Structure formats: structure tokens, C-alpha cells
Amino acid sequence: MNKRGVLLVISGPSGVGKGTVISKLFDMDDNLYFSVSATTRQPRPGEVNGVHYTFKTKEEFEKDIETGEMLEYAQFSGNYYGTPRSAVEKKLSQGKDVVLDIEIQGARNVKRLMPEAVLVYILPPSIEELKRRLIGRNTETEEALEKRFKTAYTELHEAPEIYDYFIVNDMVENAAIKIEDILEGERCSKSAMQEVLKQILEEAENLA
Amino acid sequence: MNKRGVLLVISGPSGVGKGTVISKLFDMDDNLYFSVSATTRQPRPGEVNGVHYTFKTKEEFEKDIETGEMLEYAQFSGNYYGTPRSAVEKKLSQGKDVVLDIEIQGARNVKRLMPEAVLVYILPPSIEELKRRLIGRNTETEEALEKRFKTAYTELHEAPEIYDYFIVNDMVENAAIKIEDILEGERCSKSAMQEVLKQILEEAENLA
16 A cells, blocks of 8 residues: 655754754654755755755746745745755655755745645753753854844744644654654554555445 | 643444554553543442442433533443543643543544544554454344444544544554554644643743
8 A cells, every 4th residue: 555755844943953863863764855955056066966956047946936836945145945845745655754854934834835744843951951052062152142042932932833743852862763753653644644545445435 | 841641542443453452552551541431320340430430320421411521422221431521631631641442423522622632543454354354253143244334434434534543453563553653753742742842931931
């Protein structure tokens, strides 16, 4: 029986350790696929189209935004970066689970365009700990840090409206295992099981 | 941090092996609590009020239906049987996960009264296999069997509207593991994590 993959969106405030958790998750699970982003910036030496990024012109990208082909996008230094829907769809229909590592506004957009997406937000064990981790990086001015804290607070307030699941990153391995549990559960969700359900209902129909 | 338990409703068509799967699930998970049903029937010798059943008068039971204290109920041989909300609530607030083994109309009611309930439906590997299992019991007339098949088909058609998760009972142990995965995932759901979220938002508030 053919199962549809799960679209998993992972977000968290700056400093929460999201990258490390996601990397651990990929170590644990062979069915995961990292979405290849589209961008309008120039390819750098060695970057392969469709592997590192899907390279698009500004016109192509803006058309994709209009048509809903771009599940979410953002602009940095004058270039667009975003998640193309068709590539995600293809993997999901092959039964692969697709992970998107995006921020809160992107997550909101993905949920609007693909309501079956599963949205996970990573929390710090405490706000004190989040502050310690941000300060520990020691790469920013006090002003820049203060701005990061503020953004994190705002995000934490908005997150409960948007996200389906919340996990505390107390230990990287625990946090990754929890996301894996969420994923295993969601592999049995109504939307992931729709093909299986269809088949069994058809069989019932034929025998009735 | 205090976490709220998950209310897990498990249903499935007659013959799917639900009882065996639930019993395996309880072997695997120490945090589960089986809801004690209320009934208006007379206690049998050795039955303890509040352990085997909570015994109620017809008047008490009907008042509980009216006030929404009875999450779901049914009548058999002139007696009421149902699930009292207050007992379920108490366990959930202690962080215990509560399992309800009920049929589809009951599940619908529970979802209406407690929308955060997690509804799992157990599917047979195929309709042929469900038929084989029902026939294998060899305890019923052909007519009674035919009626069971019909009920199962109707249920299978209604289930996708109501249930959140679908698992196939191909092997009892696999099925129980999948329910355990669903449960682990739901322990991170927004509703299970509401206290944790509240605490972290309060901390952010105080530091802002």
C-alpha cells in the first residue's frame, strides 16, 4: 500500500540549537529528505543546480510566488530564497518525509498552502538558558544581542497559534528522538494514510 | 514542568483485534490509565465501586448525560454504560494518559466534548482478512455474521471523518508500537504542552 510522506516544518528561536537537532534527526532516520531551496542569487563555484539550490531568475521566482509554487520565501541581500512546492510534492508522493527548516512567517505560509504540514517548534529549556546560549556565541554586540532576545520573545508568543507540536531542547538526542516520535505518529495520520484508507474502502465497496 | 496527559480513544471494527492490541499497548507503557466506566447495572459479587465500575442510579446517570459529565454512553440490556468526564480529567491533570476503548458514536461524542482527544482507528490488513477473522470466531449464525460485515463497512466509511490516526493491525506488536508512537508524538502536542508553554512565556514576560 502506498503511503504519502509527511511534510515536517521545524522552527525555533535563534540560539535554541535547531541545526544540531535537525542534523541528529537525519542521522536517525533514512526516510527523510531535506528540501532543496530555490534562489535568485548567482551559483558559487562548485554549486550544482538542483542539488545545492535550484537557481532561478528574479522573474521566474516572482511568478512562482504569485502562483503559489513558492511555499514560503524570504529576501536576503537583495536575493530571494524559497521552498518550491513541486519538488516537495514529488518527494511526498514517493512516500518520503520532507523537512523544512524555516522561520515562523515561512511556517505560517506553508500551513496556509499545505494544511496537512506538521509544524514543530523547538523551545529552550528556559529563557535564561536561551540567553546563555546566545551570549555564549560571543559574536555580537550587546545591541545586536538585545535585538535577538526581543525577536525570540515575540516569536515565542506567536508560536502557540501556529505550531502543532512543541519540544524542549534539553538534550540534543532527546529532542531529536521526540521529533522522530512525532514523525512516526504522523505517518499514521489521516492525511498520510489516505491512500491506504481509499484502498480498503474500495475493497469494502466491491465486497458489499 | 507539569505536562497534561493525552486522552486516547481507540476504536475499530468488530474482529479487528482491538482488545489484543490495547492489552499489548498497556504492557509497553506504564503511563497509561484505563478509564473506569460508570454503569447503572447492579454490582456483581466482588466488584468494587470505583475500581471495576462506578455504580450510579439511573437518575444520577441521566443527570450526568445532561450536564456533559458523561463523555459518551450507550445502553445495553436496559442499563447505561458510560465514561465519566471528571475521572478522566483528574488523571489527565496528573499527567497520566487515559485510554478509552469505545465505538464510533462514542468517539464522536468525546471529540465534541473534549476536542483535544486523540482518536485512533484500527484497520484490518484487508476486508478479506477481517471477514476471515470474524468467520474464524465461529460463534455466530450466517445472518449475524452478515450483519457484522455490514456494520463494519458502514463504520469504515464514517471513520475518516472522525478519527485522527489510522493504523493497520497486520501484527499485534507492530500495531501497538504505532499507537505508542502516536502517543509519544501527542505528548508534545500544543494541548499536552500548554503548561510548559505557559511557564516559558511567563519567564519571557518577566525578563522582557
